[in-house]
Amino acid sequence: MRKKVILICSECLSRNYTTTKRVEDSTTRLELNKFCPHCNRYTIHKESK
Numbered sequence: 193m194r195k196k197v198i199l200i201c202s203e204c205l206s207r208n209y210t211t212t213k214r215v216e217d218s219t220t221r222l223e224l225n226k227f228c229p230h231c232n233r234y235t236i237h238k239e240s241k
């Protein structure tokens with residue numbers, strides 16, 4: 193079973209990506225370095241609720 197999560201740019205708060213993760217990992221928050229079209233560069237993207 194996988195859960196859908198939204199990745200939000202930590203700088204401009206744009207919702208740029210959706211992904212899925214295993215429910216067993218839900219205690220840990222994802223943080224990924226992703227390209228943000230709004231910032232026009234790579235930024236840290238954090239998991240939304």
Ligand SMILES: [Zn+2]
Binds near residue numbers: 203205229
């Ligand atoms: Zn951004």
